[in-house]
Amino acid sequence: xxxxxxxxxxxxxxxxxxTVQNIDWPxxxxxxxxxxQKELLEILDNHEKTGINSIYLQVRPSADAFYGRGRExxxxxxxxxxxxxxxxxxxxxxxxxxxxxxxxMELHAWINPYRATNDLIETNTNVNHITRRxxxxxxxxxxxxxxxxxxxxxxxxxxxxxxDVVRNYDIDGIHFDDxxxxxxxxxxxxxxxxxxxxxxxxxxxxxxxxxxxxxxIKTVSDSVHAAKKFLKFGxxxxxxxxxxxxxxxxxxxxxxxxxxxxxxxxxxxxxxEGWLDYxxxxxxxxxxxxxxxxxxxxxxxxxxGYGKHVYIGEAPFLAERTTQGxxxxxxLPDQVRYQRKNPNVHGSIYFSSKSVTTNMGGFRDSxxxxxxxxxxxxxxxxxxxxxxxxxxxxxxxxxxxxxxxLKWTEPSSASDGDNAYGYVVYRSGTDSKVNLNDPKNIRKIxxxxxxxxxxxxxxxxxxxxxVITAIDRLKNESNASNEVKVSxx
Numbered sequence: 317x318x319x320x321x322x323x324x325x326x327x328x329x330x331x332x333x334x335t336v337q338n339i340d341w342p343x344x345x346x347x348x349x350x351x352x353q354k355e356l357l358e359i360l361d362n363h364e365k366t367g368i369n370s371i372y373l374q375v376r377p378s379a380d381a382f383y384g385r386g387r388e389x390x391x392x393x394x395x396x397x398x399x400x401x402x403x404x405x406x407x408x409x410x411x412x413x414x415x416x417x418x419x420x421m422e423l424h425a426w427i428n429p430y431r432a433t434n435d436l437i438e439t440n441t442n443v444n445h446i447t448r449r450x451x452x453x454x455x456x457x458x459x460x461x462x463x464x465x466x467x468x469x470x471x472x473x474x475x476x477x478x479x480d481v482v483r484n485y486d487i488d489g490i491h492f493d494d495x496x497x498x499x500x501x502x503x504x505x506x507x508x509x510x511x512x513x514x515x516x517x518x519x520x521x522x523x524x525x526x527x528x529x530x531x532x533i534k535t536v537s538d539s540v541h542a543a544k545k546f547l548k549f550g551x552x553x554x555x556x557x558x559x560x561x562x563x564x565x566x567x568x569x570x571x572x573x574x575x576x577x578x579x580x581x582x583x584x585x586x587x588x589e590g591w592l593d594y595x596x597x598x599x600x601x602x603x604x605x606x607x608x609x610x611x612x613x614x615x616x617x618x619x620x621g622y623g624k625h626v627y628i629g630e631a632p633f634l635a636e637r638t639t640q641g642x643x644x645x646x647x648l649p650d651q652v653r654y655q656r657k658n659p660n661v662h663g664s665i666y667f668s669s670k671s672v673t674t675n676m677g678g679f680r681d682s683x684x685x686x687x688x689x690x691x692x693x694x695x696x697x698x699x700x701x702x703x704x705x706x707x708x709x710x711x712x713x714x715x716x717x718x719x720x721x722l723k724w725t726e727p728s729s730a731s732d733g734d735n736a737y738g739y740v741v742y743r744s745g746t747d748s749k750v751n752l753n754d755p756k757n758i759r760k761i762x763x764x765x766x767x768x769x770x771x772x773x774x775x776x777x778x779x780x781x782x783v784i785t786a787i788d789r790l791k792n793e794s795n796a797s798n799e800v801k802v803s804x805x
Contacts, residue, residue, distance in 0.1 A: 323687060323688065323689065323690045323692065323755050324656065324692060324755070325692060325693060325753060325754070325755040325758075326662075326692060326693050326694065326695045326696070327369075327656075327662065327663045327692040327694075327695070328369070328370055328594075328625070328627050328662050328663025328664065328665070328694050328695060329367055329368050329369045329370065329663055329664065329683075329688060329692060330368065330369070330370035330371070330372055330424075330627065330663065330664065330665035330666065331363060331368055331370075331371060331372065331665065331666045331667075331668065331669045331672055332372045332374070332426065332493075332665060332666070332667050332668045332669060333359065333371055333372060333373045333374065333426075333668070333669045334374050334667075334668045334669065334670075335373075335374040335375075335377050335382055335391065335393050335394070336374060336377035336378065336393060336428075336434065337393065337434065338393050339668060339670065340359070340668050340669040340670045341355060341356055341359060341669070342355055342356075342393075342394065343355060347394070347395055347396040349402050349403070349404055349405075349406045352394075352408070353406070353411060356408075356411070356412060356415070357415060359669060359673060360412075360415050360416060360419055360421070361419075362672075362673045363419075363421070363669070363672070363673070364419040364420075364421065365684065366672065366680055366683050366684050366688060367683060367684065367687075367688025367689070367690075367691060367692070368421060368672075368688075369420065369421050369422065369691075369692060369693070369694055369761075370421060370422040370423075370424065370488075370665070370694060371412070371416050371421055371422065371423050371424065372424045372426045372491050372665060373409070373412050373423060373424070373425065373426055374426045374428070375408075375409055375425045375426060375427060375481065376388070376391075376425075376426075376427045376428055376477070376481075377391055377393055377428060377431075377434070378391070378428070378431055378432060378433050378434045379431070379432040379433070379445065379446050379447070379463075380392065380398055380399075380445070382394055382408045382409055383407055383408065383409035383410070383481065383484075383485065384405075384407045385407070385480065385484040385485070386477065386480035386481065386484070387476065387477060387480055388446065388477060389442050389444060389445055390402065392440060394408065397442075398440065398441060398442040398445065399442035399444060399445070409425065409481070409485055409487075410485065413485060413486050413487060417486075417763040417764070418763075418764075420691075420738075420760070420761040420762060420763055422488035422489070422694060423487055423488055424487060424488055424489040424490070424491045424548070424550075425481045425485065425487045425489070425490055425491065426491045426492075426493065427477075427478055427481070427490060427491070427492060428492070428493065428495055429463070429474050429478075429492055429495070429496070429532070430462050430463045430465055430474075430495060430496060430497070430498075431460060431462060431463075431495055431498075432446065432447050432454055432460070432461040432462055432463055433447060433460055433461040434460060435459055435460065436456060436459055436460070436461065446473070447461055450469075453467055453469065453470050453473075455505070455506045455507060456506075457498050457501060457503075457505060457506065458498065458499075458501045460498070462497075462498055464507055464510055465496070465497060465525070465528045465529060465532065466507055466510040466511065466514055466515070466524065466525070466528050467510060467514075468514075471528070471531065471532050471535065474532070475532075475535055475536060475539055478490060478536060478539070478540075479539055479543065482539070482540055482543050482544065482547065483543060487547070488546075488547070488548060489547055489548030489549060489550065489593070490536070490540050490547065490548075490549050490550075491549075491550055491551075491552065491596075492536075492550075492551045492552065493551075493552045493598075494552055494553050494554045494579070494581075494598055496529050496579050496580060496581045497525055497529070497579050497580040497581070498579075499573075499578065499579065500573075500578050505525075507521075507525075508521070511524055522577075522580065525580035526576070526580045526581075526582050528580075529580055529581055529582070530582060530585065530586070533551070533586050533591050533592075534589070534591050536549060537549050537591040537592065541700075545700065545701065546700065546701065546789040546790050548593045548594065548697065548700070549591075549592060549593050550592050550593055550594035550595060550596055550625075550627075551581075551583060551586065551592055551595060551596065552595075552596035552597070552598055552629050552665065553575050553579075553581055553583040553595065553596075553597055553598065554573065554574075554575050554578075554579060554581075554597075554598055555597045555598050555599045555600065555601065555608060555613050555617075555629075556569050556571045556573065556574045556575065556608060556613065557574065557575045557576060557582075557583060557584050557616075557620075558574050558575070558576045558577070558584075559571065559574065562574070562576075562577075565584070566616075567612060567613055567616035568609075568612040568616070569607060569608045569609070569612060569613060570606075570607050570608075571607050571608050583595060583597075584620050587620060587621055587622045587624055588620075588622050590622070590624070590699075592624055593624055593625065593697055593699075593700065594624055594625035594626065594627055594662070595617065595621060595624065595625075595626055595627075596626075596627040596628070596629050596665050597613065597617045597626075597628065597629055598629035598631075598667070599613045599614055599617075599628055599629060599630065599631075600629070600630075600631035600634065600667075601613065602640060602641025602642055602644070602647050603641060603647065603650065603651070603654075604641065605640060605641060610651055610654075611654060614628055614651075614654065614655055614658070614661065615658070617661075618655075618658045618660040618661050619660065621660055623699075624697075624699075625662040625663075625695060625697070626660055626661050626662060627661075627662055627663045627664060627665050628651070628655050628661060628663075628664050628665075629664075629665050629666075629667060630648060630651060630652075630664050630665070630666050630667070631648075631666075631667060632648060632666050632667070632671040632672055632676050632677065632679045632680075633667055633668060633671040633676065635647070635648055635671065635676045635677025635678075635679050636676050636677050645677055645678060648677065648679050648682070649679070649682045649686070649687070652664065652682075652687050662695045663694075663695065690755035690756045690758065691755055691758040691761055692755055693740070693761060693787070693791050693793065694791050695791075696790060696791055696792050697790055700790055701732070701734075701788065701789075701790040701792060702792070703730050703731055703732040703734065703788075703792065704730065704788070704792045704793060704794050704795075705727060705730045705734065705735075705736050705737075705786040705787065705788045705792065705793070705794040706727035706728050706729070706730055706736075706786065706794055707727055707785065707786060707794040707795040707796060707797055708724045708725060708726060708727050708736070708739065708767070708784045708785070708786050708794070708797045709724065709725045709727065709797055709798065710723075710724055710725035710797075710798070711723070711724040711782065711783065711784050711797040711798050711799075711800050712724070712800065713782055713800045713802045715802065715804065715805060716770075718774070718776060718804065718805075719770050719771060719772050719774060720770070720771035720774040720780065720782070720802060720804065721768070721769075721770050721771075722741065722768065722769045722770075722771065722782060722784070722800075723767060723768050724739075724767050724784050724797055725767065726765065726767055726786075727786050727794065730788065734788045734789070735765075735788075736765065736786035736787070736788065736794075737763060737765075737786075737787055737788050737789045738761070738762045738763040738764055738765075738786070738787050739760075739761075739762050739766075739767075739769075739784055739785065739786055739787065740758060740760070740761050740762075740784070740785045740786075740787060740793065741758070741759040741760040741762075741769050741771070741782070741784055742757045742758060742759065742782065742783045742784070742785070742796070743757060743759045743771065743774075743780050743781070743782050744757050744780065744781045745778060745779065745780055745781075746781070747779075749781070749799065750781050750782070750783045750796070750799060752783070752785065752796060759771060759773070761787075774802075774804045775804060776804050776805065777804065778803075778804050779801065779802070779803050779804075780801070780802050780804065781799055781800070781801050781802075782799065782800050782802070783796040783797050783798070783799045783800075784796070784797040785797070
């Protein structure tokens with residue numbers, strides 16, 4: 317049997333939970349709230365068993381909402397028709413946050429900033445939708461409607477929408493994907509009149525477009541971090557910033573489509589300026605792929621994180637293809653191994669949830685049995701919070717019906733005023749002191765204030781050592797509590 321890979325104790329292990337076109341959830345035609353909740357719980361349970369520790373839930377697929385405390389209409393992908401209120405009423409974002417946190421998983425609100433509709437079918441858009449109330453804010457391009465990023469009122473509105481979520485929900489972060497200016501079609505973008513009005517200080521319409529997105533990203537970053545100090549803000553751009561043939565700073569790629577030229581998204585600038593807490597490039601290519609080899613792209617992003625986190629967007633949805641390198645079923649496992657060797661890469665986010673839960677290409681098995689066999693805490697972000705909680709104390713372990721029942725005392729507030737947000741339970745079956753650096757010793761990561769835990773996996777005739785640590789909202793970890801030795805009878 318092959319030896320298992322050594323898992324790090326801290327690693328971002330995420331999935332995108334996609335709602336647009338009902339890709340992942342809720343399943344198409346399922347508009348019953350009870351059935352939707354059941355379906356979501358099954359998805360979260362599945363990911364918990366896999367070792368996933370971060371969920372990126374798409375809450376605004378097309379200028380509409382999977383949440384109730386905001387200014388936009390309910391999404392058609394939730395209730396069947398845009399603007400229809402769930403009946404019986406429930407708030408999917410509230411529910412998802414609560415249930416993810418129960419399972420020791422972060423919940424990030426994934427927002428599509430500029431996409432306004434997914435088609436041009438008029439009956440799919442409610443008469444009160446923002447495109448109807450402010451038609452001058454939008455343009456049609458390809459088969460969709462988009463906000464015009466060059467309009468100041470558009471930027472202000474989208475920031476307000478996002479801040480509704482930030483202020484009203486206990487999310488762990490705000491996440492944007494790769495959709496800024498739309499992917500290019502055969503026709504030109506219809507924003508020349510807006511450029512004539514607002515772009516006089518720019519040499520070209522291309523520089524002006526990039527500046528529009530730059531200003532928006534900086535405003536979002538400032539707004540998020542001012543509202544809640546623990547919130548994370550990150551972006552998942554298309555994988556090629558610029559090719560080395562374009563500029564010396566570019567990657568060893570030769571793609572015709574680039575962030576800089578095609579989507580007007582200068583993600584390298586955003587990391588360099590410190591506007592992002594993480595960048596999550598979508599590197600949906602295999603090793604040695606001629607135009608965009610995985611290893612060259614990953615190495616480039618790892619070198620351009622500027623001290624912030626780099627998570628790699630990976631593609632289990634391609635795991636069952638039989639061409640261009642994907643016929644090799646060790647492709648994705650080898651990508652995980654490769655990125656773990658680079659200290660500037662901090663984890664992965666997978667597109668999308670269903671491709672993981674359905675075990676496409678056997679990749680979920682690789683995660684469960686090997687890479688994610690031991691739990692992991694998410695990486696800390698010292699620029700947001702570098703103060704650790706105080707250690708819990710008074711750990712006691714009693715035996716009840718063959719189970720270890722742990723109780724301890726909540727620690728006092730840390731020097732920054734933060735209380736313990738949750739706890740990590742460690743258990744070792746050796747005679748030596750519990751090693752907190754070995755993730756195999758982690759029995760439970762909890763995001764709640766409970767100071768009690770029942771270890772139902774303790775086996776009769778075994779001797780164990782237990783310790784507890786506290787974590788804060790950003791998963792800084794305290795020193796260990798007192799250690800308790802027990803014999804299970």
